[in-house]
Amino acid sequence: MSTLDSAFQRVGDDLLDAIGRQDWTVADAELETLAQEAVAATVANRRDDLAALARVAARCHTALSLRDDPGGEDLHRLGQLRALAVMIAAARGRTPPRPAESLTAPGTPGAAVLAALRSGPQTCPALVEATGLSAEEVGGVLPELRAAGLIHSWPAGRLTVNALRSGSSP
Incomplete structure (x- = not known):
């Protein structure tokens, strides 16, 4: 604290x-x-x-x-x-998203999530498993990655699928 x-x-x-x-x-x-x-x-x-x-x-x-x-x-x-x-x-x-550079810096949760999404679209539980991050870390960084335009998401039943945005360079 x-x-x-x-x-x-x-x-x-x-x-x-x-x-x-x-x-x-x-x-x-x-x-x-x-x-x-x-x-x-x-x-x-x-x-x-x-x-x-x-x-x-x-x-x-x-x-x-x-x-x-x-x-x-x-x-x-x-x-x-x-x-x-x-x-x-x-x-x-209304707080603007952090710059993409800070979200994707090596060693950050954003970089880990983007690396995992290179293999294709995934749900949050799959990202937790693929990255080794906690559900809170993955859940916290996904909205920022969306706001920065690096990923897009869509509902699939009770889960949300996340994927790299075409044209984004993780």
């Missing part, structure tokens, strides 16, 4: 503590900090920070949702967390 991830976690912890104490001034300050960090990460296209902020917002939202008999102030902060999560999700959804 990076230093910034730890800092985001602490802000989330402080937010939940402030809500538990019903210290709305501190709670609002912690929410504002999270929102400012989300805007800064969006503007600077810091994908990892947006992912960390999404985790903190989801954790705080879940914790607050599970409280017994939340009052109006609790519900107000819950709504703010929901809005923050939506903003972060929108920012993460």
Whole structure:
């Protein structure tokens, strides 16, 4: 966990503590900090920070949702967390793909997936087996390879088949 991830976690912890104490001034300050960090990460296209902020917002939202008999102030902060999560999700959804060069650099999951696809179209489970990567690694890199125009995918029953795009040079 990076230093910034730890800092985001602490802000989330402080937010939940402030809500538990019903210290709305501190709670609002912690929410504002999270929102400012989300805007800064969006503007600077810091994908990892947006992912960390999404985790903190989801954790705080879940914790607050599970409280017994939340009052109006609790519900107000819950709504703010929901809005923050939506903003972060929108920012993460519009983040441009990484350049093809960084996706296909030797030793990266993208390079391994592209090498496996040279033998022909494959499903995600087949790519996991062919590359030795985890399902999470393969599942994480496939959308980026699609967005970069290096592969295309189509549904085949309950699975998705992936193939190199014609004209792409893996």
